[in-house]
Amino acid sequence: MTSQLFKLELRLLARERAAWVLLALFAGALGYGILNGSRAAARRHEAATTLIQGSDDFLGQVKQALGQQAIDPKALASRGTVAVLPPAPLPLLATGQSDLSPGHESVVLWRLSASGDTRSELQNPSHLLTGRFDLAFVLVWLFPLVLLALVYDLMAGDRESGTLRLALSQGIRPWSWMARRAFARSLHVLGLAALATLAAGLFGGSDGTGLRLMVALAVVLAYGLFWIALAVAVNAVVRSAASAATSLGAAWVLLVLVAPTLLNATVETLHPTPSRPELVAAGRKASGEAEKRGEELLNSFYRDHPELAPPGQQADFAAQHLTVQSEVSRAVEPVRQKFDEQLAQQQAAVNRWRFVSPAIAMHEALTDLAGAGYWRHRAFREQVNDFKKSVADFYTPKIHLRQALTLADFERLPKFAFREEPPAAWLNRTGTGLAGMFALAGALGAWAAVRLRPAKLGALAG
Amino acid sequence: MIASIARKEFLDAWRDGRFRWAAAVMLLLLGVALLLAWQQVERTRAERAAATAMERENWLNQGEKNSHSAGHYGVYVFKPLPPLAVFDRGIEPFVGSTVFLEAHRQNQAAFLPAQDATAMRRFGELTAATGLQLLAPLLIVLLTFGALAGERERGTLRQVLSLGVRPRDLVLGKALGLGATLALLLLPVAVFGAMALTKLPGGDAGGGWMRLAWMGGAYALYLAAILAVCLAVSAVASTARAALATLLVCWAANAVLAPRLATDLAQRILPTPKLLDFETAMHKAVQEGIDGHNPRNERLQAFARETLKKHGKTRIEELPFNFDGLVMLESERMANEVYDHHFGKLWGRLEAQDRVVTWTGLVAPLLGLRSASMALAGTDFTHHRHFSAAAEQHRRDFVRVLNEDMMNDTAGGHHGGTAGRELWEKLPAFSYNPPPSAHALRAATPGLIVLGLWAAAAWVALLRVVPRLKPH
Numbered sequence: 001m002t003s004q005l006f007k008l009e010l011r012l013l014a015r016e017r018a019a020w021v022l023l024a025l026f027a028g029a030l031g032y033g034i035l036n037g038s039r040a041a042a043r044r045h046e047a048a049t050t051l052i053q054g055s056d057d058f059l060g061q062v063k064q065a066l067g068q069q070a071i072d073p074k075a076l077a078s079r080g081t082v083a084v085l086p087p088a089p090l091p092l093l094a095t096g097q098s099d100l101s102p103g104h105e106s107v108v109l110w111r112l113s114a115s116g117d118t119r120s121e122l123q124n125p126s127h128l129l130t131g132r133f134d135l136a137f138v139l140v141w142l143f144p145l146v147l148l149a150l151v152y153d154l155m156a157g158d159r160e161s162g163t164l165r166l167a168l169s170q171g172i173r174p175w176s177w178m179a180r181r182a183f184a185r186s187l188h189v190l191g192l193a194a195l196a197t198l199a200a201g202l203f204g205g206s207d208g209t210g211l212r213l214m215v216a217l218a219v220v221l222a223y224g225l226f227w228i229a230l231a232v233a234v235n236a237v238v239r240s241a242a243s244a245a246t247s248l249g250a251a252w253v254l255l256v257l258v259a260p261t262l263l264n265a266t267v268e269t270l271h272p273t274p275s276r277p278e279l280v281a282a283g284r285k286a287s288g289e290a291e292k293r294g295e296e297l298l299n300s301f302y303r304d305h306p307e308l309a310p311p312g313q314q315a316d317f318a319a320q321h322l323t324v325q326s327e328v329s330r331a332v333e334p335v336r337q338k339f340d341e342q343l344a345q346q347q348a349a350v351n352r353w354r355f356v357s358p359a360i361a362m363h364e365a366l367t368d369l370a371g372a373g374y375w376r377h378r379a380f381r382e383q384v385n386d387f388k389k390s391v392a393d394f395y396t397p398k399i400h401l402r403q404a405l406t407l408a409d410f411e412r413l414p415k416f417a418f419r420e421e422p423p424a425a426w427l428n429r430t431g432t433g434l435a436g437m438f439a440l441a442g443a444l445g446a447w448a449a450v451r452l453r454p455a456k457l458g459a460l461a462g
Numbered sequence: 463m464i465a466s467i468a469r470k471e472f473l474d475a476w477r478d479g480r481f482r483w484a485a486a487v488m489l490l491l492l493g494v495a496l497l498l499a500w501q502q503v504e505r506t507r508a509e510r511a512a513a514t515a516m517e518r519e520n521w522l523n524q525g526e527k528n529s530h531s532a533g534h535y536g537v538y539v540f541k542p543l544p545p546l547a548v549f550d551r552g553i554e555p556f557v558g559s560t561v562f563l564e565a566h567r568q569n570q571a572a573f574l575p576a577q578d579a580t581a582m583r584r585f586g587e588l589t590a591a592t593g594l595q596l597l598a599p600l601l602i603v604l605l606t607f608g609a610l611a612g613e614r615e616r617g618t619l620r621q622v623l624s625l626g627v628r629p630r631d632l633v634l635g636k637a638l639g640l641g642a643t644l645a646l647l648l649l650p651v652a653v654f655g656a657m658a659l660t661k662l663p664g665g666d667a668g669g670g671w672m673r674l675a676w677m678g679g680a681y682a683l684y685l686a687a688i689l690a691v692c693l694a695v696s697a698v699a700s701t702a703r704a705a706l707a708t709l710l711v712c713w714a715a716n717a718v719l720a721p722r723l724a725t726d727l728a729q730r731i732l733p734t735p736k737l738l739d740f741e742t743a744m745h746k747a748v749q750e751g752i753d754g755h756n757p758r759n760e761r762l763q764a765f766a767r768e769t770l771k772k773h774g775k776t777r778i779e780e781l782p783f784n785f786d787g788l789v790m791l792e793s794e795r796m797a798n799e800v801y802d803h804h805f806g807k808l809w810g811r812l813e814a815q816d817r818v819v820t821w822t823g824l825v826a827p828l829l830g831l832r833s834a835s836m837a838l839a840g841t842d843f844t845h846h847r848h849f850s851a852a853a854e855q856h857r858r859d860f861v862r863v864l865n866e867d868m869m870n871d872t873a874g875g876h877h878g879g880t881a882g883r884e885l886w887e888k889l890p891a892f893s894y895n896p897p898p899s900a901h902a903l904r905a906a907t908p909g910l911i912v913l914g915l916w917a918a919a920a921w922v923a924l925l926r927v928v929p930r931l932k933p934h
Binding site: 043050100101120121124127130133149246250257260261263265280343 | 846
């Protein structure tokens, strides 16, 4: 009986022209999202590989030059190194923050404490405001809309028209009837979403991203399951198809449009980011004061580090600059740390409250899995900061002691190579998100099952 | 008759539990959005004012140094937020808040507030503007989908028409009643906007009241157009359910799909140049001239020859001023021509992209409204460009004063002697005057035209379908 119902529902769906139009539009949107994502990913890939290639070529030239003669470390330090974040592991899945957070940073010894321009590409600000039509957009925003359009009327319409009594009199268990109906009606949409996710991974993913892709697939299905469970739950209580449609529409608006903006407003109010302009002005103040005390600072530095004092302690400009710079870094470090702390707290709050709406959990999981979210960019920032320290540690003694660089130093030259997070870290985060979404779907389904117990059949049929 | 129908619709709406809930949720959201935005705008303004004061102190207390070295020390200026950002923050989170002004280089505004926020920002921001742009139309859909189709289904339409009520009066009465309901609901937002102008310092700078009035007009046109579209759909749809489905699809197309598709279209037709290409071209033009055939060295050599000729001297040392200072002035002038050309082209491109999006509003009215609303609030790209241009003008003035000082210093050798606080005080602090309301209105014109066309077309369409209103 139940498999017959499933087949019947599939046949009914096949005869709805509107359903086919909707499915075609959804497939088109998924394809367009992937295409758009791949264009943006190709641009970022090209930019990153050009920069990495440039760095490699330069290192080759340095090695060659060092083979011929010793080099003044100041000359090499002035040229600097570009620290590059390699292309994301699954870039087609989500653009995330990759159009906003810088994907490379120029590290020059003389400007280690300066806060320079932090953008790595020209962007129209209105485009950043609007966001991209990428796969994540289709999956987070449109996927539930399409699902709801197909499954909003699972029982309410039958209750309205009176066919529900007839159906229930056949001895069907209402919950399993509705579940099969929902499954039959959403099968194509779920299939399309899963296929698109797989395609995004297979055509645009880097090597060794199979596990990320599998988790992404599970996240997409869990998100779909949540909306189906919601439709089942709503149908278990409302009296008419129009009420079911308005309730589910309202739920979509609240969960996808309103909840994320409310959460954003809340976390920004609870953990406000310190003022960037004040940081800039404070940094300038510190550097002005340090510059005035330049000679005094250098002398006290040599008192603390007599091993680095050159013969006769003649302070040259470079040595003085480095001492001033380290003093400025020391002065503004607490303010700079406050930035990272506040942002980390905002992110922690988002993580804690992401289950307020599965759309938030889904968005967080997809950007995280794509490698375009907060975490990978934070890892990049932290690694660049460590790299700056190693640049300072390498060059500072040599400049103070006026030691030239030789071929023996080449292998010890600081070079930036981004280390990806271990899988356990992102698995832990996305796994929690996934479990949360399944739990929400399960809770809704269980609640609907209780409402649809055969014992309540009379009330159900209306 | 129209008045009685309007009164009945007005009462009906307020008695409808669903509407009351939806209206309460929306009012609550708008209230929260306005209060949070108020707090944020006040905080940001205070922070930027504090940073400006601190930076002025830094500049004045930089100590004795060579004037050209002071040009490299430079000045940071911070962008003030317009008061109507309380209502519509526009692109503010996505443009830099800080510009570094230094000798030789025109820099772009750096530090985007959105870079210091989580990815939740990308879902959009809760502002009164987004509330009215996205949620108010949904409320109208909820109010109107059954207005005519529902009456037809219930059979009351046949009864009303049989009483001799003209279909036109019926529809106008309903529109009036529902419009009044909506107006009453949105009145507090306008009051809050007026409060923002009176309470926030500098509220009326840049023609605040004029901007607010036009903004009110833009939103009224948008909501009036949507009201007419919804009533027209309800008039022709066979059932209330069909009307609801059609209207929800239209809403999703307008509010969710259109902005991103229009942005893609603009980017496709008029691509944004790559940063690397932009900077390389600019650097090349500084060195080789805008046309690429006029090397900087040759131009400066010719300039030296001309200067000597003008003063009737044969050697640089014989000139009555520090020639290096004059060269600095001349090379700044040459570089500025390049910056005007390249930044002008880039900013022109971004504005053209925004215009493409606005005119796509002929298909989806939200795009017209968004552009008009941001322009009138002072948070669109044309206002950011105005600020950037003002900051750049300040840079040029301050570098010119420093270079003139160097030019007049004939004793100090190559780069002149040292200067002190006296010279630093000669350079006024940067104070930014926002553009007048005429600028905002000019920027908002395409959006307002789009909205006007939508409102006119929607009402004409409604009045054309009404006579064919079928009772069954």
